[in-house]
Amino acid sequence: MVIAPPGLVPYQIGVMVADLDAGIDRYRRLLGLSGWKHMDTDYVARYRDWEGRIANRNAFAPWGPIHLEMIEPGIGEGNAREWLDTRGEGIFHVGVAVDDMADRPVAAGVVFEVQSQRTPGGRPAIVHLNTVAELGFFLELAWRPLAERLDAWVRSEAVS
Template identity: 50%
Template sequence: MNVEGKLYQIGVVVRDLNAGMQHYRQLFGLGPFCRLDTNYTGRYRGTLQQIANRNAFARWGDLYLEMIEPGKGQSSASEWLAAKGEGIFHLGYATTNLEQRPGGVEVCFETIDSLTEEGQPAVIHLDTVEQLGYYVELADYRLAERLANWIDNTANRQDQ
Protein backbone atom coordinates (compact mmCIF):
# COMPACT_ATOMS: atom_id res chain seq x y z
CA MET A 1 0.00 0.00 0.00
CA ASN A 2 1.63 3.22 -1.15
CA VAL A 3 0.43 6.38 0.60
CA GLU A 4 1.28 9.67 -1.05
CA GLY A 5 2.63 12.05 1.58
CA LYS A 6 5.13 12.39 4.39
CA LEU A 7 4.88 10.23 7.50
CA TYR A 8 4.77 12.75 10.35
CA GLN A 9 2.79 11.28 13.23
CA ILE A 10 2.26 8.19 15.36
CA GLY A 11 -1.19 8.10 16.96
CA VAL A 12 -1.57 6.33 20.30
CA VAL A 13 -4.82 5.79 22.17
CA VAL A 14 -4.88 5.62 25.98
CA ARG A 15 -7.49 5.23 28.73
CA ASP A 16 -5.90 7.93 30.91
CA LEU A 17 -3.97 10.75 29.27
CA ASN A 18 -1.97 11.74 32.37
CA ALA A 19 -0.86 8.14 32.96
CA GLY A 20 -0.04 7.80 29.24
CA MET A 21 2.15 10.90 29.23
CA GLN A 22 3.96 9.68 32.32
CA HIS A 23 4.47 6.23 30.77
CA TYR A 24 5.94 7.59 27.50
CA ARG A 25 8.04 10.09 29.47
CA GLN A 26 9.54 7.32 31.63
CA LEU A 27 9.89 4.72 28.87
CA PHE A 28 11.19 6.88 26.01
CA GLY A 29 12.11 10.21 27.63
CA LEU A 30 9.45 12.00 25.57
CA GLY A 31 8.31 15.46 26.44
CA PRO A 32 7.50 18.09 27.13
CA PHE A 33 3.95 17.27 26.14
CA CYS A 34 1.67 19.90 24.64
CA ARG A 35 -1.95 19.51 25.71
CA LEU A 36 -4.93 20.23 23.47
CA ASP A 37 -8.49 19.19 24.18
CA THR A 38 -10.68 18.88 21.11
CA ASN A 39 -14.42 19.18 20.57
CA TYR A 40 -15.54 19.05 16.96
CA THR A 41 -18.06 17.65 14.52
CA GLY A 42 -16.93 14.53 12.73
CA ARG A 43 -18.34 11.71 10.66
CA TYR A 44 -17.49 8.22 11.88
CA ARG A 45 -18.65 5.22 9.87
CA GLY A 46 -21.38 7.34 8.31
CA THR A 47 -22.69 8.93 11.52
CA LEU A 48 -22.34 12.67 12.04
CA GLN A 49 -21.62 13.48 15.70
CA GLN A 50 -19.79 15.62 18.24
CA ILE A 51 -16.43 14.16 19.20
CA ALA A 52 -14.43 15.39 22.19
CA ASN A 53 -11.04 14.04 23.26
CA ARG A 54 -8.17 14.86 25.57
CA ASN A 55 -4.95 15.05 23.52
CA ALA A 56 -1.24 15.45 24.12
CA PHE A 57 1.54 15.87 21.58
CA ALA A 58 5.31 15.51 21.74
CA ARG A 59 8.17 15.36 19.29
CA TRP A 60 9.51 11.83 18.83
CA GLY A 61 12.67 12.12 16.74
CA ASP A 62 11.63 13.28 13.27
CA LEU A 63 7.98 12.40 14.00
CA TYR A 64 5.32 13.54 16.44
CA LEU A 65 3.42 11.47 18.96
CA GLU A 66 -0.29 12.19 19.21
CA MET A 67 -1.80 10.68 22.34
CA ILE A 68 -5.59 10.53 22.54
CA GLU A 69 -7.87 9.78 25.47
CA PRO A 70 -11.28 9.32 23.82
CA GLY A 71 -14.16 11.20 25.40
CA LYS A 72 -17.49 12.03 23.81
CA GLY A 73 -18.63 10.38 20.57
CA GLN A 74 -17.53 7.39 18.53
CA SER A 75 -14.29 7.57 16.54
CA SER A 76 -11.40 5.48 15.30
CA ALA A 77 -9.69 6.06 18.65
CA SER A 78 -12.66 5.00 20.79
CA GLU A 79 -13.31 1.95 18.60
CA TRP A 80 -9.67 0.90 18.86
CA LEU A 81 -9.56 1.36 22.64
CA ALA A 82 -12.73 -0.69 23.14
CA ALA A 83 -11.67 -3.50 20.77
CA LYS A 84 -7.88 -3.69 21.19
CA GLY A 85 -6.91 -1.61 24.21
CA GLU A 86 -4.18 0.99 24.48
CA GLY A 87 -1.48 1.41 21.88
CA ILE A 88 -0.60 2.66 18.41
CA PHE A 89 -3.75 2.92 16.34
CA HIS A 90 -2.78 5.18 13.43
CA LEU A 91 0.10 6.48 11.37
CA GLY A 92 -0.42 10.02 10.12
CA TYR A 93 0.67 11.31 6.73
CA ALA A 94 0.82 14.99 5.78
CA THR A 95 -0.38 15.17 2.20
CA THR A 96 -1.79 17.37 -0.52
CA ASN A 97 -3.92 14.46 -1.77
CA LEU A 98 -6.71 13.79 0.72
CA GLU A 99 -8.69 11.96 -1.95
CA GLN A 100 -6.25 9.06 -2.31
CA ARG A 101 -7.58 5.61 -1.47
CA PRO A 102 -4.65 3.18 -1.81
CA GLY A 103 -5.88 -0.33 -2.52
CA GLY A 104 -9.43 0.99 -2.71
CA VAL A 105 -9.80 1.33 1.09
CA GLU A 106 -12.71 3.34 2.42
CA VAL A 107 -12.77 6.39 4.67
CA CYS A 108 -14.12 5.53 8.13
CA PHE A 109 -13.60 8.93 9.80
CA GLU A 110 -13.45 12.54 8.69
CA THR A 111 -13.54 15.95 10.32
CA ILE A 112 -16.42 18.22 9.40
CA ASP A 113 -15.44 21.38 11.32
CA SER A 114 -11.82 21.35 10.17
CA LEU A 115 -11.70 21.82 6.41
CA THR A 116 -9.00 22.55 3.86
CA GLU A 117 -8.97 25.76 1.84
CA GLU A 118 -10.71 23.71 -0.87
CA GLY A 119 -13.52 22.69 1.50
CA GLN A 120 -12.47 19.06 2.04
CA PRO A 121 -12.22 17.42 5.48
CA ALA A 122 -8.69 18.28 6.68
CA VAL A 123 -8.24 14.97 8.52
CA ILE A 124 -9.48 11.55 7.44
CA HIS A 125 -8.82 8.01 8.58
CA LEU A 126 -8.65 5.24 6.04
CA ASP A 127 -10.04 1.90 7.22
CA THR A 128 -6.78 -0.01 6.75
CA VAL A 129 -6.84 -2.06 9.97
CA GLU A 130 -7.52 -5.34 8.15
CA GLN A 131 -4.73 -4.74 5.63
CA LEU A 132 -2.11 -3.07 7.86
CA GLY A 133 -3.11 -3.59 11.48
CA TYR A 134 -3.69 0.16 12.06
CA TYR A 135 -5.53 3.12 10.54
CA VAL A 136 -3.85 5.45 8.06
CA GLU A 137 -4.55 9.10 8.82
CA LEU A 138 -4.33 11.60 5.99
CA ALA A 139 -3.95 15.20 7.15
CA ASP A 140 -3.85 18.30 5.01
CA TYR A 141 -0.18 19.26 4.83
CA ARG A 142 -0.95 22.87 5.88
CA LEU A 143 -2.77 21.66 8.99
CA ALA A 144 0.04 19.20 9.79
CA GLU A 145 2.60 21.99 9.39
CA ARG A 146 0.67 24.33 11.71
CA LEU A 147 0.33 21.54 14.29
CA ALA A 148 4.06 20.71 14.11
CA ASN A 149 4.98 24.38 14.53
CA TRP A 150 2.63 24.73 17.50
CA ILE A 151 4.08 21.62 19.17
CA ASP A 152 7.68 22.75 18.61
CA ASN A 153 7.06 26.34 19.72
CA THR A 154 5.07 25.32 22.80
CA ALA A 155 7.66 22.69 23.78
CA ASN A 156 10.48 25.23 23.37
CA ARG A 157 8.70 27.67 25.71
CA GLN A 158 8.17 24.87 28.26
CA ASP A 159 11.87 23.95 28.16
CA GLN A 160 12.99 27.48 29.04
Protein backbone atom coordinates in the same frame (compact mmCIF):
# COMPACT_ATOMS: atom_id res chain seq x y z
CA MET B 1 -3.80 -4.96 -1.31
CA VAL B 2 -3.43 -1.25 -0.50
CA ILE B 3 -1.35 0.65 -3.04
CA ALA B 4 -0.17 4.02 -1.78
CA PRO B 5 0.81 7.04 -3.83
CA PRO B 6 4.53 7.84 -3.61
CA GLY B 7 5.73 10.18 -0.89
CA LEU B 8 3.55 9.14 2.04
CA VAL B 9 5.99 10.12 4.77
CA PRO B 10 4.81 9.84 8.40
CA TYR B 11 4.81 12.98 10.49
CA GLN B 12 2.83 11.59 13.45
CA ILE B 13 2.11 8.40 15.35
CA GLY B 14 -1.19 8.37 17.23
CA VAL B 15 -1.43 6.29 20.40
CA MET B 16 -4.65 5.45 22.23
CA VAL B 17 -4.67 5.54 26.05
CA ALA B 18 -7.32 5.12 28.72
CA ASP B 19 -5.75 7.79 30.95
CA LEU B 20 -3.79 10.64 29.36
CA ASP B 21 -1.75 11.54 32.45
CA ALA B 22 -0.71 7.93 33.09
CA GLY B 23 0.12 7.53 29.39
CA ILE B 24 2.34 10.62 29.37
CA ASP B 25 4.16 9.33 32.44
CA ARG B 26 4.66 5.90 30.84
CA TYR B 27 5.96 7.27 27.51
CA ARG B 28 8.18 9.79 29.31
CA ARG B 29 9.68 7.03 31.44
CA LEU B 30 10.06 4.36 28.74
CA LEU B 31 10.93 6.44 25.67
CA GLY B 32 12.28 9.62 27.24
CA LEU B 33 9.72 11.80 25.47
CA SER B 34 9.46 15.31 26.88
CA GLY B 35 8.06 18.70 25.95
CA TRP B 36 4.46 17.49 26.11
CA LYS B 37 1.76 19.89 24.98
CA HIS B 38 -1.92 19.41 25.77
CA MET B 39 -4.85 20.08 23.48
CA ASP B 40 -8.46 19.28 24.24
CA THR B 41 -10.24 18.69 20.95
CA ASP B 42 -13.94 19.25 20.28
CA TYR B 43 -15.24 18.88 16.74
CA VAL B 44 -17.89 17.35 14.51
CA ALA B 45 -16.89 14.14 12.74
CA ARG B 46 -18.22 11.16 10.87
CA TYR B 47 -17.22 7.57 11.65
CA ARG B 48 -18.75 5.00 9.33
CA ASP B 49 -22.54 5.66 9.62
CA TRP B 50 -22.33 7.76 12.81
CA GLU B 51 -21.94 11.54 12.79
CA GLY B 52 -21.69 13.77 15.82
CA ARG B 53 -19.56 15.59 18.33
CA ILE B 54 -16.16 14.20 19.32
CA ALA B 55 -14.28 15.61 22.32
CA ASN B 56 -10.99 14.05 23.43
CA ARG B 57 -8.03 14.87 25.63
CA ASN B 58 -4.83 14.91 23.59
CA ALA B 59 -1.14 15.43 24.25
CA PHE B 60 1.74 15.77 21.81
CA ALA B 61 5.50 15.35 22.11
CA PRO B 62 8.33 15.61 19.58
CA TRP B 63 9.88 12.23 18.71
CA GLY B 64 12.82 12.62 16.38
CA PRO B 65 11.64 13.74 12.92
CA ILE B 66 7.98 13.04 13.81
CA HIS B 67 5.77 13.63 16.83
CA LEU B 68 3.59 11.43 19.00
CA GLU B 69 -0.06 12.20 19.56
CA MET B 70 -1.67 10.61 22.59
CA ILE B 71 -5.47 10.38 22.62
CA GLU B 72 -7.79 9.74 25.56
CA PRO B 73 -11.32 9.36 24.14
CA GLY B 74 -14.03 11.46 25.71
CA ILE B 75 -17.35 12.29 24.09
CA GLY B 76 -18.58 10.65 20.90
CA GLU B 77 -18.82 7.33 19.12
CA GLY B 78 -15.84 7.77 16.83
CA ASN B 79 -13.03 5.41 15.98
CA ALA B 80 -10.97 6.48 19.01
CA ARG B 81 -13.65 5.31 21.46
CA GLU B 82 -14.26 2.10 19.51
CA TRP B 83 -10.52 1.36 19.32
CA LEU B 84 -10.00 1.74 23.07
CA ASP B 85 -13.09 -0.34 23.87
CA THR B 86 -12.23 -3.19 21.48
CA ARG B 87 -8.43 -3.14 21.13
CA GLY B 88 -7.17 -1.29 24.17
CA GLU B 89 -4.16 0.97 24.36
CA GLY B 90 -1.48 1.21 21.71
CA ILE B 91 -0.75 2.54 18.23
CA PHE B 92 -4.00 3.75 16.71
CA HIS B 93 -2.93 5.64 13.61
CA VAL B 94 0.04 6.76 11.57
CA GLY B 95 -0.40 10.25 10.20
CA VAL B 96 0.94 11.39 6.84
CA ALA B 97 0.75 14.90 5.40
CA VAL B 98 -0.65 15.23 1.89
CA ASP B 99 -1.15 18.11 -0.51
CA ASP B 100 -4.30 16.68 -2.07
CA MET B 101 -6.78 14.91 0.19
CA ALA B 102 -8.04 12.94 -2.82
CA ASP B 103 -4.56 11.47 -3.41
CA ARG B 104 -4.81 8.38 -1.26
CA PRO B 105 -4.09 4.68 -1.42
CA VAL B 106 -6.23 2.79 -3.89
CA ALA B 107 -8.90 0.55 -2.28
CA ALA B 108 -8.60 2.21 1.15
CA GLY B 109 -11.91 3.94 1.77
CA VAL B 110 -12.44 6.76 4.23
CA VAL B 111 -14.01 5.55 7.50
CA PHE B 112 -13.48 8.68 9.64
CA GLU B 113 -13.42 12.34 8.72
CA VAL B 114 -13.36 15.55 10.68
CA GLN B 115 -16.26 17.62 9.38
CA SER B 116 -15.36 20.93 11.04
CA GLN B 117 -11.84 21.28 9.54
CA ARG B 118 -11.78 21.67 5.76
CA THR B 119 -9.29 22.42 3.03
CA PRO B 120 -9.86 25.53 0.88
CA GLY B 121 -11.37 23.15 -1.71
CA GLY B 122 -13.99 21.98 0.83
CA ARG B 123 -12.62 18.50 1.56
CA PRO B 124 -12.19 17.28 5.16
CA ALA B 125 -8.64 18.20 6.27
CA ILE B 126 -8.24 15.03 8.39
CA VAL B 127 -9.39 11.55 7.38
CA HIS B 128 -8.69 8.02 8.53
CA LEU B 129 -8.55 5.29 5.93
CA ASN B 130 -9.86 1.76 6.35
CA THR B 131 -6.42 0.14 6.70
CA VAL B 132 -6.73 -1.60 10.08
CA ALA B 133 -7.24 -5.12 8.69
CA GLU B 134 -4.15 -4.85 6.49
CA LEU B 135 -1.84 -2.58 8.48
CA GLY B 136 -3.05 -2.96 12.07
CA PHE B 137 -3.75 0.80 12.39
CA PHE B 138 -5.61 3.59 10.65
CA LEU B 139 -3.67 5.56 8.06
CA GLU B 140 -4.46 9.20 8.79
CA LEU B 141 -4.22 11.70 5.96
CA ALA B 142 -3.82 15.30 7.07
CA TRP B 143 -3.82 18.28 4.75
CA ARG B 144 -0.16 19.39 4.65
CA PRO B 145 -0.65 23.02 5.86
CA LEU B 146 -2.64 21.75 8.86
CA ALA B 147 -0.06 19.03 9.62
CA GLU B 148 2.80 21.52 9.35
CA ARG B 149 1.08 24.00 11.71
CA LEU B 150 0.45 21.22 14.23
CA ASP B 151 4.03 19.95 14.05
CA ALA B 152 5.42 23.51 14.43
CA TRP B 153 3.22 24.00 17.52
CA VAL B 154 4.35 20.66 19.00
CA ARG B 155 8.00 21.67 18.52
CA SER B 156 7.61 25.29 19.68
CA GLU B 157 8.88 26.48 23.03
CA ALA B 158 6.32 26.94 25.77
CA VAL B 159 5.31 30.54 26.37
CA SER B 160 5.16 31.50 30.03
